[in-house]
Ligand SMILES: Nc1ncnc2c1ncn2[C@@H]1O[C@H](COP(=O)(O)O)[C@@H](O)[C@H]1O
């Protein structure tokens with residue numbers, strides 16, 4: 001699994017760069033698309049990435065919208081023995097990049113043109129060739145954009161059971177014991193435009209009445225393996241500096257199991273709530289499952305899908 | 311710009327589906343990768359999507375990991391005149407999909423195999439062919455995974471100037487007046503693993519001392535065009551139900567301009583803080599700019615890039 005240089009010290013990298021194979025990711029925009037594609041593909045090499053048997057490092061170059069800078073990056077890739085994966089909206093720059101990589105023996109891949117061309121053929125319309133930040137583009141941030149921001153703000157305010165009186169305004173409600181990932185899952189879904197509320201389940205504590213008054217088809221129950229939950233809670237208690245008495249109640253196996261059973265009984269009394277097992281699932285995986293169920297119920301069409309209009 | 315069926319009613323779609331060109335997006339995993347790629351490519355057709363001159367609808371099918379269900383979807387695509395874009399880790403299923411689309415005259419594109427094959431050639435290692443949810447895969451959620459969750463929780467707690475005593479623990483600090491997008495930007499960056507704090511600037515209100523005591527290289531100032539800010543604030547005041555006196559102070563042009571000038575003076579007194587213009591930028595665009603500056607400063611290497619190790 002990836003180890004980011006994210007918040008850390010960029011220098012950690014320099015001493016090992018020599019041994020790792022490099023992937024240069026280049027975009028005329030943010031670079032998030034090419035990064036997402038490369039990450040998905042790296043999932044196919046986990047057997048070799050694990051324990052850094054064959055270490056890989058990725059390098060993201062964003063906002064590269066002229067040929068000269070692109071050529072510098074390709075030259076650097078040739079020097080470092082890196083491959084180059086890119087999204088460049090301007091077809092002449094993309095083509096120049098392809099030729100330069102070929103000339104200098106750099107493995108390369110254009111991840112934008114094939115899909116742009118396939119969509120162009122399907123729509124019968126030519127692509128603009130204008131990158132995200134081209135001066136000609138009018139990037140009006142529409143209604144949808146403000147709806148997503150509003151959803152994020154709503155979701156933050158409802159976090160951890162705050163404001164149960166607003167549960168009826170949520171699109172999705174998540175219920176589960178502490179450390180089932182309700183908060184990061186809520187935030188992930190909020191960024192996709194859903195107003196999410198989450199309700200913590202705590203042993204022998206009554207749940208807010210509002211939870212049983214909202215449309216039960218929008219409520220999702222989260223559950224997790226007790227051993228995994230205990231491990232996560234122990235780490236959590238340590239990082240929060242809980243003292244031993246609090247900790248034992250929170251992360252002792254006896255308590256963890258009883259609390260999960262307490263939750264489980266509530267779920268049984270509300271059989272419409274789907275119970276989602278989150279053990280060993282990444283947030284984006286649980287999110288995919290929640291949204292699939294949610295849309296299947298909303299659409300009730302023959303073939304389950306999540307649809308959007310552009 | 312995209313109009314999601316997200317939190318809305320799935321039925322809104324049915325009455326217009328006939329007129330829109332459909333793109334089926336299929337994955338054996340979550341589908342987020344193929345969705346991201348299609349969204350980026352649709353950016354190349356904004357001239358035609360605008361005002362729904364040529365309406366497009368996307369349909370996401372996730373968790374499709376057997377040939378039979380894939381064939382059903384392709385048959386449905388043929389019926390609806392849709393194109394099919396897919397990520398399927400199992401090469402035999404991907405190949406079967408390709409052939410079926412060809413046979414039935416469905417425009418199709420495999421967005422995973424080309425990048426997987428290019429990386430395989432670069433690393434000299436064969437891809438596993440195992441999808442995200444294959445039983446054989448051990449999906450241990452590593453250190454990095456928990457670090458990201460911790461970053462999200464940290465960021466939510468610091469939102470809107472809460473806990474200034476924790477500013478020194480943040481990787482990134484954002485400062486700006488109300489409605490410059492500090493909260494959604496903080497959350498976006500948190501999901502990438504950064505601990506973010508944001509500090510609101512309010513006219514004639516002293517900023518927390520801690521802001522001037524932290525490493526100034528991690529502080530980013532946000533600014534925005536006053537006319538755009540006024541429009542956003544007016545909408546905000548309306549949705550919060552502010553009464554007229556509060557509203558006038560918050561969204562009157564005089565006040566908006568003075569508050570931006572007040573902020574601007576603070577920024578001038580702290581010249582190390584980069585000032586980022588957020589007008590007409592999407593959150594992910596501002597995030598890309600913040601992270602590029604942040605990493606350039608950290609690495610101080612000849613060629614600006616954001617690097618990660620796998
Ligand atoms: N709204 C948009 N309009 C035009 N091009 C876009 C848009 N969004 C993304 N792109 C292009 O899609 C590719 C990926 O974008 P990004 O994820 O920002 O790197 C880049 O080549 C961008 O120029």
Ligand SMILES: Nc1ncnc2c1ncn2[C@@H]1O[C@H](COP(=O)(O)O)[C@@H](O)[C@H]1O
Nearest residue numbers: 040043337339340341342343397441442
């Ligand atoms: N960690 C992973 N291990 C194996 N395959 C993955 C992983 N992450 C993503 N993939 C594959 O990459 C493609 C895109 O994933 P997704 O974004 O979940 O649709 C799918 O074909 C997944 O099976």
Ligand SMILES: [Mg+2]
Nearest residue numbers: 027031033034
């Ligand atoms: Mg990109």
Ligand SMILES: [Mg+2]
Nearest residue numbers: 337341343344
């Ligand atoms: Mg996908």
